[in-house]
Amino acid sequence: xxxxxxxxxxxxxxxxxxxxxxxxxxxxxxxxxxxxxxxxxxxxxxxxxxxxxxxxxxxxxxxxxxxxxxxxxxxxxxxxxxxxxxxxxxxxxxxxxxxxxxxxxxxxxxxxxxxxxxxxxxxxxxxxxxxxxxxxxxxxxxxxxxxxxxxxxxxxxxxxxxxxxxxxxxxxxxxxxxxxxxxxxxxxxxxxxxxxxxxxxxxxxxxxxxxxxxxxxxxxxxxxxxxxxxxxxxxxxxxxxxxxxxxxxxxxxxxxxxxxxxxxxxxxxxxxxxxxxxxxxxxxxxxxxxxxxxxxxxxxxxxxxxxxxxxxxxxxxxxxxxxxxxxxxxxxxxxxxxxxxxxxxxxxxxxxxxxxxxxxxxxxxxxxxxxxxxxxxxxxxxxxxxxxxxxxxxxxxxxxxxxxxxxxxxxxxxxxxxxxxxxxxxxxxxxxxxxxxxxxxxxxxxxxxxxxxxxxxxxxxxxxxxxxxxxxxxxxxxxxxxxxxxxxxxxxxxxxxxxxxxxxxxxxxxxxxxxxxxxxxxxxxxxxxxxxxxxxxxxxxxxxxxxxxxxxxxxxxxxxxxxxxxxxxxxx
Ligand code: C2O
Numbered sequence: 001x002x003x004x005x006x007x008x009x010x011x012x013x014x015x016x017x018x019x020x021x022x023x024x025x026x027x028x029x030x031x032x033x034x035x036x037x038x039x040x041x042x043x044x045x046x047x048x049x050x051x052x053x054x055x056x057x058x059x060x061x062x063x064x065x066x067x068x069x070x071x072x073x074x075x076x077x078x079x080x081x082x083x084x085x086x087x088x089x090x091x092x093x094x095x096x097x098x099x100x101x102x103x104x105x106x107x108x109x110x111x112x113x114x115x116x117x118x119x120x121x122x123x124x125x126x127x128x129x130x131x132x133x134x135x136x137x138x139x140x141x142x143x144x145x146x147x148x149x150x151x152x153x154x155x156x157x158x159x160x161x162x163x164x165x166x167x168x169x170x171x172x173x174x175x176x177x178x179x180x181x182x183x184x185x186x187x188x189x190x191x192x193x194x195x196x197x198x199x200x201x202x203x204x205x206x207x208x209x210x211x212x213x214x215x216x217x218x219x220x221x222x223x224x225x226x227x228x229x230x231x232x233x234x235x236x237x238x239x240x241x242x243x244x245x246x247x248x249x250x251x252x253x254x255x256x257x258x259x260x261x262x263x264x265x266x267x268x269x270x271x272x273x274x275x276x277x278x279x280x281x282x283x284x285x286x287x288x289x290x291x292x293x294x295x296x297x298x299x300x301x302x303x304x305x306x307x308x309x310x311x312x313x314x315x316x317x318x319x320x321x322x323x324x325x326x327x328x329x330x331x332x333x334x335x336x337x338x339x340x341x342x343x344x345x346x347x348x349x350x351x352x353x354x355x356x357x358x359x360x361x362x363x364x365x366x367x368x369x370x371x372x373x374x375x376x377x378x379x380x381x382x383x384x385x386x387x388x389x390x391x392x393x394x395x396x397x398x399x400x401x402x403x404x405x406x407x408x409x410x411x412x413x414x415x416x417x418x419x420x421x422x423x424x425x426x427x428x429x430x431x432x433x434x435x436x437x438x439x440x441x442x443x444x445x446x447x448x449x450x451x452x453x454x455x456x457x458x459x460x461x462x463x464x465x466x467x468x469x470x471x472x473x474x475x476x477x478x479x480x481x482x483x484x485x486x487x488x489x490x491x492x493x494x495x496x497x498x499x500x501x502x503x504x505x506x507x508x509x510x511x512x513x514x515x516x517x518x519x520x521x522x523x524x525x526x527x528x529x530x531x532x533x534x535x536x537x538x539x540x541x542x543x544x545x546x547x548x549x550x551x552x553x554x555x556x557x558x559x560x561x562x563x564x565x566x567x568x569x570x571x572x
Contacts (some may be wrong), residue, residue, distance in 0.1 A: 002198060002270040004321075009229065011057060013181075013251060013306050013465035015421040016409065018374050023409070029060060031174070032072040032073055032074075033070070033073045033074070033077055034073070034074040034075075035067075035068070035069055035074070035076070036077075036078075037065070037067055037075070037077040037078070038059075038077075038078050038080075039059065039064075039077055039078065039079040039080070039089065040058065040059055040060075040080050040082050041056060041057075041058055041079065041080065041081045041082055041083045041113075041145065041354050042055050042059070042060055042082045042083060043055065043056050043057075043083050043084070043135075043182050044058070044059070044060045044062070046062060047085035048175060048177075048199070048206065048212075048216060048417060049175075049177060049198055049199055049206065049210055049211055049212055049451070050211050050215070051177050051211060052389075053177065053179070054082050055144040055178070055523075056083045056085065056087075056136075056141055056144055056145050056146060057144055057145060058129070058145060058308075061147070062144060062204045063146055063147045063148070063171050063173070063203060063204050063235070064134070064145065064146060064147030064177050065147055066147060066148045066150060066169060067134065067148070067149045067150070068126055068150050068151075068502055069128065069150075069151045069152070070125070070129070070147070070151065070152045070154060070155070071125055071128060071129040071151055071152070071153055071154045071157075072124070072125060072126070072127075072154060072354065073124070073125050073151075074122065074123070074125075075091075075121070075122070075123055075124070075125070075130070075483075076120060076121070076122045077089070077120065077121045077122075078118060078119075078120045078121075079113060079118060079119055079120070079121060079529065080117075080118040081102070081113040081114065081115055081116065081117055081118065082115075082116075083115065084115050084569070085115065085138075085139070085141060086105045086106065086114055086115070086138050086139070086179060086395075087112060087113050087136055087138055087141060087145070088105065088106045088110060088113060088114030088119075088136060088137045089104050089121060089134050089135070089137070089145075089451065090103060090104030090105055090121065090133065090135055090136070090137035091103070091104065091134050091136065091149060091317035092132060092134060092135060092149075092228065092273060092478075092510070093130075093133070093149075093256060093257050093483075093510045093550070094123060094125065094128065094132060094135050094149070094527070095126065095128060095130040095205070095481060095482060095528060096123055096480075096481055096530070097124065097126040097528055098131065098528070098529070098530075098559075098561075098562060098563060099122065099123040099124070099563075100401070100481065100528075100529070100530025100532070100562055101406065101407060101562075101566055101569060102121040102122055102123045102563050102566075103259045103480055103481065103530070103532075103533075103564075104121070104137045105126065105137040105480065105533045106137055106138040106173045106400070106404075107401055107402070107403070107404050108400070108403070108404060108405050108406065108480075108531060108532075108533040108549060109404055109405075109406045109530070109531055110404050110406070110407075110529060110569060110570055111403065111404055111407075111569075111570045111571060111572035112138050112570060112572075113570045114570065117570060118568070119568055119569070119570050120566070120568060121399070122566070123352060125151050125408070126256060127460070128151060128207070129151040129152060129153050129154075129257065129275055129312070130151060130254050130256075130257030130258065130259075130275070130277065131148065131150060131169075131231040131232075131233060131254065131257055131275040131276075132148070132149035132150070132151065132257050132275065133146060133147065133148050133171070133233045133235060133275065134146065134147055134148075134149050134248070134492065135147075135151055135235060136454060136570075139180075139181060140180050140181070140183070140184040140186055140237060140486075140539045141180065141545075142175060142235065143173075143174065143175070143180045143183070143236070143539075144173075144175075144180065146171065146173070146235040148169045148231065148233055149172060149173075150169065150231065151257070151544045152287070156279070159253075159282070160193075160253070160255050160259055160348060161251075161262060161279065162227065162279075162518040163221075164226075164227050164228055164229035164279060165223065165226035165227055166226070166228055166229070167228065167229040167233070168220050168228060168229070168230055168292070169203070169212070169230075169231045169233070169234045170202060170203060170218075170230050170231065170232050170233070170311070170477045171202070171204075171235050172200065172201070172202060172232065172233065172234045172235065172236055172241050172243065172270065172293050172309070173200070173201040173202075174197035174199075174200060174203070174206065174237045174238065174305070175197055175198055175199045175200070175201050175204075175206065175235040176183055176197055176198050177198040178195075178198075183195075184539075184543070187540070188208060189379070189380060190379070190380065190382045190545055191372070191374070191380050191381045191382050191383045191387070191389060192382030192383050192389060193303075193389060194238055194301060194540045195381075195542065196305040197236075197237070197238075197239065197305045198242065198305070198308035199213075199305065199309065200236070200239075200289065200293050200295075200305060200307070200308065201295070202218045202293055202309045202310075202311040203218040203310055203311070204218075204475070205217050205218040205311065206309050207308075207309050207310035207311055208310055209307050209308055209309070209310055210307060214506060216310060216517070217310065218311040218312070219311060219312040219313075219314055219482075220291075220311070220312070220313050220314065221238070221314055221316060221529055222282040222313060222314065222315055222316065222360065222549055223315075223316050224282050224286060224315055224316065224317070225281075225282060225283065226281070226282055227278055227279055227280065227281045227282075228279070228280050228281075228282070229253075229277060229278070230277065230278050230279075230280060231275065232268065232270060232275060232277070233270075233274075233275045234270035234271060234272050234273065234274050234275070234277045235272065236272045237272065237538070237539045237540075238272070238538045238539060238540050239296075239297070239304060239305070240269060240270065240271040240272070240295075240296040240297075240298075240513065241269065241270055241293050241294065241296055242267050242268070242269050242292075242293070242294050242295070242296050242329045242330055242334075242337070242475060243267060243268050243269075243270065243291070243292070243293050243302070244266060244267035244268075244291075244327045244328060244329050245280060245289055245290070245291045245292075245313050245327055245448075246289040246290045246291075246292075246313075246324070246325040246327040246328070247284045247289055247325060248265070248279070248280050248282075248283075248284060248289060248313065248398060249264050249265065249266060249281075250265055250266070250267070250268060250278040250279070250280055251263065251264045251265075251278060251279040251280075252264075252265065252268065252276055252277070252278050252341075252344065252345065253277050253278065253279055254275075254276065254277035254460070255274070255276050255277075255345050255428070255481075255507055255509060256274060256275055256276075256483065256507075256509040256510045256511060257275060257510075258347065258348075258349075258483060258507070258508040258509070259347075259349060260345055260346055260347060260348055260507055261346040261347070261348055261505065261564075262279075263345065263346070265340070265341055265344060266328070267328075267337065267341070268329060268341055269296050269337065269338045269341050269416040269513060270535060271513045272474030272476055272511075272537040272538060272539075273472070273475065273476050273478045273510070273511035273537035274509075274511045274513070275351060280313070280528030281384055282313075282315060284315075285316050286315040286316075286317045286318050286323070287315055287324075288312055288313075288314045288315070288319070288320075288322055288323075288324040289312070289314070289315075289324055289325050289327070290310050290311070290312065290313070290319045290324045290325060290326050290327040291307045291310070291311040291312065291313050292309070292310055292311075292326070292327035292329055293308060293309040293310075293328065294306075294308040294309075294329040294330075294332070295332045295336070296330075296332060296333075296334070296338060296412070296474070297332045297333060297475050298333060298338075298472070298474040298516035299471045299473035300471040300472075301471065302471070304310070306332065307352045308327075308329060310324070310327075315537055317454075327553060330511070335474075335516055338474065338513065338515075339515065342382045342489065342513070342515075345486075345507040345509075346505040346506070346507060346539045347485070347506055347507045347508050348505075349508075349510070349555075350485070350504070350506060352504050352509070352523055353485045353487070353503050353504075353523065354459045354485070354523045354524070355460075355487075355503055356459060356474070357459045357460065357523065358458045358459045358460070359423070359454065359458050359459070359460050359461070360423075360460075360461045360463070361423045361424070361452070361460065361461070361463055362394075362423065362424040362460055362462075362463045362465065363393050363394055363425075363462060363463065363465065363492075363548070364392075364393065364394055364395065364431055364436075364465045364466075364467050365392075365393055365424050365464055365465065365466055365467065365477060365514060365536065365546060366391065366392065366466060366468070366469050366470065366472075366475075366546075367389065367390070367391045367467075367469060367470035367471065367473070367541070367544070367546075368386070368389075368390040368391060368392055368394075368395070368397070368430075368436075368443050368444055368445040368469055368470065368544075369383050369384045369385055369387040369389060369390070369443045369444070369469075369470060370387055370388045370389075370443075370445065371381075371385075371387055371388075371444060371445045372386055372387050372388060372389050373388070374388075376486065376487075377458065378419035378526060384470060386405050387443075387444075388468075389544055390444075390445050390544045390545055390549065391445075391446040391536065391541045391544035391545050391546035392446075392545055392546060393421075393534075393547065393548045394422050394424070394425050394426070394548075395425065395426065395436045395437075395445050395446060396421065396422075396444045396445065396446050396447070396448050396545075396548070397446065397447050397448070397544065397545025397546075398447060398448070398449065398450075398535070398545045398547040398548055399411040399447050399449050399545065400449070401417055401449050402416070402572060403416055403572050404418050404531075404572075405449070405451065405531045405549055405551075406530065406531040407565070407569075409531055409551055410562070410565065416449065417449040417450065417451050417549070418448065418449065418450050418451070419450070419451055419452075419453050419551070420450050421450035421451050421490075421548050421549075422454040430493065431465050431466070431467045431468070432466070432467065432468045432472060432492055432493055432517045432518075433468055433494050434468070434469075435466070436469060437468050442467050443470065445545065447545070449549075450518050450548065451549040451550065451551050451552050452529075452548060453510060453550075453551045453553065454526040454550055454553065455526070455553055456526065456529060456553050456554060456555030456556075456560055457525065457526065457527055457553060458525070458526040458552075459520060459524075459525050459526075459553060460523065460524055460525070460526055461522070461523050462484075462521070462522050463494050463519055463520075463521050464477055464514045464519060464520045464521075464522065465493065465494050465514075465516050465519045466515065466516060466517055466518055466519065468517060472516045472517035472518040473516055474512050474513045474514065474515060475513075475514050475536045475538070475541065475546070476512070476513050476536060477511065477512050477513075477514055477520075477534065477535070477536055477537070478510060478511040478534065478536075478538040479510060479511075479522075479524070479532065479533075479534045479536060479550075480525055480533045481528050481530055481532035481533065481534065481550075481552070482510070482524045482526075482528060482568060483508045483509060483510050483524070484508070484510070484512075484522040484523060484524040485506040485507070485508055485522065485523045485524070486498065486506050486507050486508075486509055486512050486520060486521075486522055487501045487502055487503060487506045487521050487522065487523050488501040488502060488506075488521040489512075489514070489518060489519060489520040489521065489540045490515070490517055490518055490519060491515060491518040492517065492518060492519075493519070493520075494519035496568045499519075499521065501521060511537055526550070526552045527552075527555070527560075528552060529552050529553060529554045529555065529560065529561060529562045530549075530550075530551075530562050531549060531551050532549065532550045532551075532552065533549055534547060534548055534550060535547030535548075
């Protein structure tokens with residue numbers, strides 16, 4: 001990985017803009033420096049788990065190339081699709097201030113880049129730094145199309161903690177032996193759930209617990225006594241994961257690319273879409289220690305991969321072929337371990353937490369089972385009770401339109417979405433224990449491409465309420481275009497009378513694991529005009545419709561107005 005990283009640092013060009021203020025000049029963020037990257041989406045052959053297969057990647061690297069920048073830089077990434085599939089790239093966690101056109105979710109902000117076509121993403125890291133990642137945002141391609149995006153502070157600005165001796169990127173993933181595009185097609189046609197991944201991976205490597213993988217293992221060489229910064233990223237598709245290092249403690253200093261107050265723990269949990277920076281000091285006896293990634297599965301009766309991916313944290317001077325000391329992961333359903341990590345996440349810079357709100361939305365999130373509509377139920381209705389699985393927010397399954405919502409909205413093309421996404425469920429009932437229609441029997445959802453329109457500058461609170469319609473589950477809910485303060489969360493049904501909110505030092509995140517059978521309250525100010533997807537970061541739930549879209553209207557003047565679309569915006 002380290003080699004790949006250095007070898008990729010061929011920035012084609014590095015231009016410094018002198019920042020000249022001219023009256024009436026275009027005023028959207030330009031950035032200090034501009035960094036150019038060239039992404040070629042290609043298929044390549046990999047050998048893993050005793051099998052060789054073709055996967056889709058960027059620049060023939062797996063994981064893909066690391067994109068480096070500094071806060072305030074402008075990134076220009078030309079993406080050429082040399083794969084046979086539709087593709088887009090999303091810059092997960094990048095707020096895309098006034099650059100919604102380059103956000104990347106297919107059919108939300110753009111049509112996919114078709115085979116043989118290209119599209120150039122251009123955006124600025126406005127007041128953002130830390131660990132991000134990029135991934136394909138079309139079908140389930142991100143199973144292999146992902147990589148890190150690391151943004152350093154401005155020159156001369158230190159980290160708010162002791163400078164680490166070295167830093168390493170640690171990307172957690174899920175790997176399938178089956179072709180991912182076929183797998184997606186089969187699962188969605190079946191009406192049932194997805195099979196577990198063939199393996200978990202750490203930087204693409206399953207490690208010694210898996211067949212034929214004793215040497216397919218990632219390793220960090222450490223010097224005794226030194227402190228390391230690990231940039232943990234969960235790029236998995238459908239699973240949340242614990243991560244731990246044998247005998248070593250982890251000090252969380254950043255979550256979702258925002259600093260946190262330091263919090264020391266034995267393990268962390270990351271849902272897909274989450275990033276956490278931890279400091280680890282090599283303060284144990286010289287040896288070889290396991291870094292382990294294992295499952296966190298909060299839903300009932302869902303099959304999952306139970307073999308941990310292992311990497312090594314190996315001290316200089318350790319006997320190379322010795323067995324590594326095993327890491328202790330929580331059991332797969334240890335909800336308390338998850339809560340403990342969450343309780344420890346406190347924002348470091350939280351002076352702008354919205355104390356007042358203008359709009360309070362209540363959104364249920366969960367799974368549904370719809371009645372079988374197929375003439376071949378054996379093939380197509382393999383969900384619970386011989387129905388088809390679905391998922392929803394406020395009991396509406398989001399259907400992606402055939403042109404992007406952003407284009408339809410911007411150009412005023414009618415017929416692709418409706419602006420009637422409800423700000424509250426149609427009925428209030430016992431969400432955790434009941435069913436939405438005629439509880440407890442009718443578990444079906446409605447389909448629609450319904451969006452919620454917000455005026456520029458609205459101070460929004462969202463209550464995300466997990467439902468137990470099919471099974472309760474911790475859902476990693478991700479919002480595009482914004483970070484939000486996680487001002488509260490708890491077990492059971494949300495009750496405004498008893499819910500206690502933290503308006504003092506909440507973490508500022510872009511993906512929140514809503515507690516299983518519980519709720520979370522998040523706040524943000526809708527000051528970035530555009531069309532922003534919010535969805536469960538489990539791809540299977542996204543495919544089943546667990547998402548919605550916010551349209552944030554323009555405010556006044558250039559600085560509050562979404563610019564025109566780029567000329568090379570892909571056509572559908
Ligand atoms: Cu990381 Cu809409 O996704």
